[in-house]
Amino acid sequence: MSKTLYDKLWDNHVVHVEPDGTALLYIDRHLVHEVTSPQAFEGLKLAGRKPWRVSSIVSTPDHNTPTDHWDEGIKDPISRQQVETLDANIREVGALAYFPFKDQRMGILHVVGPENGATLPGMTVVCGDSHTSTHGAFACLAHGIGTSEVEHVLATQCLLQKKSKTMLVAVEGRLGKGVTGKDVALAIIGTIGTAGGTGYAIEFGGSAIRGLSMEGRMTLCNMAIEGGARMGFVAVDDKTIEYLRGRPFSPKGEVWDNAVAYWRTLQSDTGAQFDRVVTLKAEDIRPQVTWGTSPEMVVAIDANVPDPAKQSDPVKREGMERALQYMGLNPNTPMNQISIDKVFIGSCTNSRIEDLREAASVLKGRHIAPSVKLALAVPGSGLVKRQAEAEGLDKVFLAAGFEWREPGCSMCLAMNADRLEPGERCASTSNRNFEGRQGPGGRTHLLSPAMAAAAAIAGRFAMSCVTSSQH
Amino acid sequence: MDKFTRLEGLVAPLDRNNVDTDAIIPKQFLKSIKRSGFGPNAFDEWRYMDIGEPGQDATHRPKNPNFVLNQSRYQGSEVLLTRANFGCGSSREHAPWALLDFGFKAIVAESFADIFFNNCYKNGIVPIVLPATEIEALFKQVEATPGYKLVVDLQAQAVIRPDGYGIQFQIDAFRKECLINGWDDIGLTLRHAEKIREFEEKRRINQPWLFS
Ligand code: SF4
Numbered sequence: 001m002s003k004t005l006y007d008k009l010w011d012n013h014v015v016h017v018e019p020d021g022t023a024l025l026y027i028d029r030h031l032v033h034e035v036t037s038p039q040a041f042e043g044l045k046l047a048g049r050k051p052w053r054v055s056s057i058v059s060t061p062d063h064n065t066p067t068d069h070w071d072e073g074i075k076d077p078i079s080r081q082q083v084e085t086l087d088a089n090i091r092e093v094g095a096l097a098y099f100p101f102k103d104q105r106m107g108i109l110h111v112v113g114p115e116n117g118a119t120l121p122g123m124t125v126v127c128g129d130s131h132t133s134t135h136g137a138f139a140c141l142a143h144g145i146g147t148s149e150v151e152h153v154l155a156t157q158c159l160l161q162k163k164s165k166t167m168l169v170a171v172e173g174r175l176g177k178g179v180t181g182k183d184v185a186l187a188i189i190g191t192i193g194t195a196g197g198t199g200y201a202i203e204f205g206g207s208a209i210r211g212l213s214m215e216g217r218m219t220l221c222n223m224a225i226e227g228g229a230r231m232g233f234v235a236v237d238d239k240t241i242e243y244l245r246g247r248p249f250s251p252k253g254e255v256w257d258n259a260v261a262y263w264r265t266l267q268s269d270t271g272a273q274f275d276r277v278v279t280l281k282a283e284d285i286r287p288q289v290t291w292g293t294s295p296e297m298v299v300a301i302d303a304n305v306p307d308p309a310k311q312s313d314p315v316k317r318e319g320m321e322r323a324l325q326y327m328g329l330n331p332n333t334p335m336n337q338i339s340i341d342k343v344f345i346g347s348c349t350n351s352r353i354e355d356l357r358e359a360a361s362v363l364k365g366r367h368i369a370p371s372v373k374l375a376l377a378v379p380g381s382g383l384v385k386r387q388a389e390a391e392g393l394d395k396v397f398l399a400a401g402f403e404w405r406e407p408g409c410s411m412c413l414a415m416n417a418d419r420l421e422p423g424e425r426c427a428s429t430s431n432r433n434f435e436g437r438q439g440p441g442g443r444t445h446l447l448s449p450a451m452a453a454a455a456a457i458a459g460r461f462a463m464s465c466v467t468s469s470q471h
Numbered sequence: 472m473d474k475f476t477r478l479e480g481l482v483a484p485l486d487r488n489n490v491d492t493d494a495i496i497p498k499q500f501l502k503s504i505k506r507s508g509f510g511p512n513a514f515d516e517w518r519y520m521d522i523g524e525p526g527q528d529a530t531h532r533p534k535n536p537n538f539v540l541n542q543s544r545y546q547g548s549e550v551l552l553t554r555a556n557f558g559c560g561s562s563r564e565h566a567p568w569a570l571l572d573f574g575f576k577a578i579v580a581e582s583f584a585d586i587f588f589n590n591c592y593k594n595g596i597v598p599i600v601l602p603a604t605e606i607e608a609l610f611k612q613v614e615a616t617p618g619y620k621l622v623v624d625l626q627a628q629a630v631i632r633p634d635g636y637g638i639q640f641q642i643d644a645f646r647k648e649c650l651i652n653g654w655d656d657i658g659l660t661l662r663h664a665e666k667i668r669e670f671e672e673k674r675r676i677n678q679p680w681l682f683s
Contacts, residue, residue: 015670016663020644024663026670028681036563038504047657053671055682064502078502078525085504120680130562130586144562144586147506148593148656156660158667162643194489195556198585228556230585251680259680294489315554319488415498434493434560440522 002269005235006166006201009141009266013124015158024158025141028123031109032059032095032150034086035415036128040151041089052157057095058118061086062108063415065101067378067405074101079416093154097249099382107381107407110134110348114218115383117247121236121263126153131348131431133224136233137217138240139266141201143230165199165275167229168268170206173282178463180358181216182350182429182448184208184280185223186288190298192278197229200276203268204234208282214243215354222349223431226295235267289335289461290433290446292323297433299335301451301463307331326435327443328423339460340445341424343368343375344438345402345452347412350429351380355449356388360396362453368401369459375402376418378410402456414439427455472595474653478576478623480549483540484613490553491560492587496569500525509565510572514540544617551578552609558587567594577623579630581606592646593656597623599630599640625651 003011016024044051051057064079066072074080083101090098097118099106105116110131113119125135125142128150135142149159169188189196202224204217212220217234224232234240241260244250251259286300297320299306308320308331324331329338345351345359356379368375377397379385385407388394394404411418412430414437420426422441429452430437433444447455454462500512502525511529516522518541520533534541540548551570557580558566567590570578577597591598601609612632613619622631625647629637649656660667675682 015667018645022643022645024660024667026667026674035501039506039564042504049657052667076502082502082504122678123681128562128564130560132562146562146564146567146586146590146593148564148590152657152660155657156664156667157671158660158663160645160656160660194559195582195584198556198582225586228559228584249683251683255680255683259678262678294491315486315488322487413493413498415501432491432493432560434491436497436516437493440497440516 002272004166004268004272004274005139005203005233005266006164009122009139010163012122013141021162023161023163025124025161027126027153027157027159028056029058029113029118029125030056030153031113031125031127031132032057033063033109033127033129034061034082035063036147037089037150038082038085039147040128040154043151044154049155051093051154054094055096056157058097058113059086059090059095060099060106060109060112061101063409063413065408066416067408067410067418070102070406104382104386107384108348108351108409110222111352111380111384114138115247115381117244117250120244120250120259121240121266126159130225131222133229133231134218134222134348136221136224136231137214139233139236139263141231142233144225164201164230167197167200167202167276167278168274169202169204169278169280171204171208171280171282172206173208175208175211175282175285178287178450179285180448180450181212181219183285183288185220186290186295186298186446187280187285189223189227189295190288191280192227194226194294194296195228197224197227200229202227202229202232204232209234210237213354214239215352218352219349223295226431236263287448287451287463289451291327291329291335292320293326293433293435294323295431295433295446297323298446301335301461303335305329305331305333305335336461336463338425339371340427340455341373342420342426343372343452343456344378344411344426344428344430345449346376346378346380346410347430348380349431350449351378351384353384353387355429356384356393357391359449359453360393362450363400363402363457364396366400366457368456371459372456375456376405376411377402378405379407381407400456411438413437427452427461472653472655475576475595475597475625475650477625478549479620480576480623481545481547482550482552482613482619482621483545483548484610485539485551485553486610488554489556489559492558492563492566493560495558495566496563497523499523501563501565506568507572509569510574513569513573514538547574549574549576550621550623551575552606552613553578553580554606555581557583559584562586564590564593567591567596571596579606579609579621592650595650595653597625597650599623601630601638601640605638
C-alpha cells in the first residue's frame with residue numbers, strides 16, 4: 001500500500017500500541033533549553049529516575065540570554081538562575097552536546113540542531129518548544145512538547161502519541177521576486193487559518209517548496225505550528241543531503257552512504273492518500289505582512305488593513321475589532337502607509353545565514369529612516385554570526401544603522417532585555433504577533449527579512465526597495 | 472496527579488477565539504523553575520492594569536474591572552467556557568499550571584490547540600470539545616444565570632447543564648483511564664521498559680547514524 005511520508009516516519013518509531021491506538025513512539029533527538037526543562041529534571045530526580053539515553057540530548061540556553069554586553073554576564077537574577085539551573089542539570093546528567101552561554105556554538109536550538117548535523121532525516125525530534133516543527137524541513141517527525149513530556153522523554157526515551165491526520169499543502173509554480181519562505185508560510189496560514197492544521201501533520205510539497213533552500217524550508221516548517229499543526233515536514237531531496245554533508249554530527253564514510261540510501265526513501269509514495277489537500281499557486285503569493293494579533297491576520301504588502309464591517313461572523317468581527325484597537329490601526333489603511341518604531345531581524349524563523357544575506361542585500365548602501373528608534377540584527381547562533389562576519393554582512397548592518405548582536409531568541413519573545421515599549425510598532429521577522437509577545441503593549445507585524453530591511457529604510461512598510469535590490 | 476471523576480463547578484465565560492498561551496501566562500513568569508504559584512498571574516495582561524513582574528505580590532495590584540474573570544459572580548469558578556483554538560501558541564506547560572493554580576479543573580471549548588490539549592491531561596485538567604452550537608447555547612445560559620454551574624461526568628463522558636440537559640463528549644479511552652485513576656504516565660510507560668530496550672537495540676544495528 002502507498003504510504004505518506006508521515007506513515008513511514010511513524011511506523012519507523014512505534015514501540016508499542018495500546019488498544020485505543022495510543023502508541024509509544026521512540027524519540028531519537030531531545031533538544032533541551034532552560035525555560036521548559038527545570039521542572040522536568042526536578043521531577044525526574046524526585047522520582048529517583050535516571051535519564052534513559054543522554055546521548056540523545058542536545059542542549060543550549062537561548063530564551064533568556066542577553067544579546068549584548070556578554071562580558072557582564074546575565075544581569076537579571078531570575079534569568080541567570082534559569083540558565084545556571086540548566087548548566088547544573090546537564091553537568092549532572094550529561095548530553096551529546098551542550099553549548100553553554102557564550103560558547104561559540106551557542107544559539108537558538110532550532111538553528112543549532114540542523115547546523116551541527118544533530119537533526120538528521122527520519123528522526124523523531126522533540127523539544128519543550130513549539131517551534132520544534134522547524135526540524136521537519138529534514139523529513140523529521142519533529143514537534144514541541146510540554147514539560148511533563150520532557151520529563152517523560154528523559155525517563156523513557158518515548159512519548160505517548162495518537163496518530164495525526166495528514167494534510168498535504170502543495171505550492172506549485174515559481175515564486176516571484178522578493179517572495180521568500182516566510183511569505184509562503186504566512187500565505188498558507190492566511191489560507192488555512194491558525195487552527196486550520198489542528199490535529200494534522202502537514203507535508204509541504206510541490207515545485208515551489210522543492211525550489212526553496214533548506215533555510216527557506218526551515219522557515220516554512222517553523223511556522224507550521226502557527227497554522228495549528230504540531231508538525232510540518234518536507235521530503236528528502238538532494239538539497240537535504242547536500243546540506244548535511246560534513247556537518248559535525250552527520251555520519252561519515254560507509255555509515256553516511258547507508259544513511260543516505262535510507263534517507264532517499266523518505267518521501268510520500270505516489271498515490272498516497274492524505275486526509276486533506278490544500279493547493280496554492282506560487283505566482284499568487286505576494287510579500288506578506290500581518291496587521292493583527294494572530295498570524296492568520298495577514299495581507300499582501302500592497303493591500304489595505306481589512307475592514308471588520310465586512311466580516312459576517314460576529315465572533316470573528318469582534319476579534320478583528322479588538323485586534324485593530326490593540327494594534328492602533330484603522331480599517332482600510334494601506335499597509336504601506338503604516339510607520340514603524342523598531343525593527344527586529346532574528347528568531348528561529350529567520351536568523352539563518354540566508355536570512356541575513358537577504359536583509360543585507362536590501363540594506364547595502366542605504367540607511368534606516370531617522371524615525372526608526374532601534375533596528376536589531378540578531379544572528380541565530382554563534383556559527384551564523386561568524387559566517388556572516390566572514391562575509392562582511394555585519395558591516396552592512398552596522399553601516400545601515402542596525403545594531404549587530406550576539407545570538408539568542410532576543411526580541412522574539414522579550415524574555416531578555418530586548419523588548420518593545422507599550423504602543424511601539426515593530427517590523428519583526430519572528431513568528432508570533434500575539435498581544436504583548438514582544439513586550440507588554442507592543443505591536444508586532446510579521447514579515448520576511450528582506451521586507452523588514454525595506455521597512456527599516458522607509459520607516460514604514462514598503463515593497464519597492466525589496467524588488468529593486470534583488471539581483 | 473489528582474484523580475478526576477466528577478466535578479460540579481461554577482462556570483466562567485471567556486468569549487474569544489484563539490486565546491494563546493502568551494495571554495494565559497505571559498513570558499516573564501516562565502522564568503520560575505517551579506511548577507506552582509502561577510495562578511495569580513494567569514491572564515496577567517488582561518487581569519491587571521499594570522505590568523506584572525515575577526516574584527511580586529499580586530494582591531494589591533490594580534485589577535481591570537472589565538475583564539470577565541475579575542467580576543465577582545465568577546469568583547471561585549472551576550470550569551472555563553471559551554471558543555475555538557484555545558491554548559494556541561507556545562508549548563509552555565506553565566499555561567495549564569496557571570489555569571489549575573487559578574482553580575480551573577475543566578475547560579469547555581469549541582476546539583483546542585494540540586500541544587496545550589496534551590498538556591492539560593498531564594496535569595489532570597479535562598479539556599472538553601463541544602460543537603459550536605452547544606458552546607453558543609452555554610454562553611447564553613452562563614451570561615443570563617448568575618451562579619451557573621456545570622457538571623462534568625468523566626465516567627459518562629457528559630457535560631450536564633443545570634436544566635438536566637446532557638451533552639456527550641469524546642475522549643480517548645487511554646486518557647480517560649489515566650485521568651480517572653490519576654496515573655503517572657512515566658510509570659505506565661516504564662512497564663514497557665524491556666520492549667523499549669529491544670527496540671533501541673535493533674535500531675542501533677539498523678540505523679547506527681542515529682546513535683553517534
Ligand atoms: S526564537 Fe522565538 S519562537 Fe524561536 S525558540 Fe526562541 S522564543 Fe521561541
